[in-house]
Amino acid sequence: MQTSAPLLDEPLPVELMNTIWADRDGVHDALAEQDGTKAWLHAVAPRIELIAAADLDALVAAEVDLIGERLHRLRDALRRLAAEATGDPRPAAASPVSELDSAVAEVNQAAAAVPRWSVLTWTAGETPSRGTGTSGQVAAAAVSAIAEEAIRLFTHPDRQRLRACLAPGCVLYFVKDHPRREWCSAGCGNRARAARHYQRHRVPGIDAKG
Known part of the structure; x- marks a missing residue:
């Protein structure tokens, strides 16, 4: 099971944004079907301390529709x-949520939906560790955790490094982690440079193949 969404090692909220992606056939939704939702959760589970990938199928079996709705x-x-x-x-990248206030309310509601707290584990003779407890369904709590991380992202100075990839046809977002980075991926950089080259060398009235 492999997600169709591009995973670019971005913060989890950005990875979730990028479940809307595009190619030559148009814009796609990696969460459109139950299998797509499960595949994406499998892919990001190692980055969410509430979910163990090995337990994911059992966790979402009874709530995949609810999780899919919350993720959407x-x-x-x-x-x-x-x-x-x-x-x-x-x-092409526009969200169906048109009002900023509505988007803010949705993120806050998602973050507050399932309470979570830190849990200390310490066995004699071993190193203590920190885990996370939740009073709700674990997979649902994971969605709330992503929302909470999104609030940190948008209220942190790193918000200023968030970028929309302006390569031709792309609808992805990324966090600019290097001064020279302009695109979400090398592939988009290549397409953008090719488009620029074509525009510079295009002869008006002559087909590109000519």
């Missing part, structure tokens, strides 16, 4: 916030 609502809200933060001009 959170994802659309986060894309609206990202568009606000980046001044995103891309029509």
Whole structure:
């Protein structure tokens, strides 16, 4: 089971935003089906301390529709916030959530949906460790954890490093982690440079193949 969403080692809220992605065939939703939701959760489970990948199937079996709905609502809200933060001009990347206030309310609701707290584990003779407890269903709590991480992202100075990838046809977001980084991936960088090259050398009225 492999997610169709591009995973670019971005913060988890950005990875969730990027479950909307595009190729030559158009814009796609990696969470459109139950299998897609499960595949994405499998892919990111190692980064969510509430979920063990080995236990994921059992955790989501009875609540995959609920989790999918929560992920969709959170994802659309986060894309609206990202568009606000980046001044995103891309029509194809627009979120169905049009109002900023609605997006903020959705993220806050998601973060508060399932209480979580730190749990200390310490066995004599071993190193103490920190875990996370929850009063709700674990997979649902994971969605709330992503929302909480998103709140930290948008209220931290790192918000200013969030970017919309402006390569042709791309609808992804990324966090600029290097001064020279302009695109979400090397592939998008190559497409953008190719498009620039074509525009510089295109002869008006002559087909590109000519």
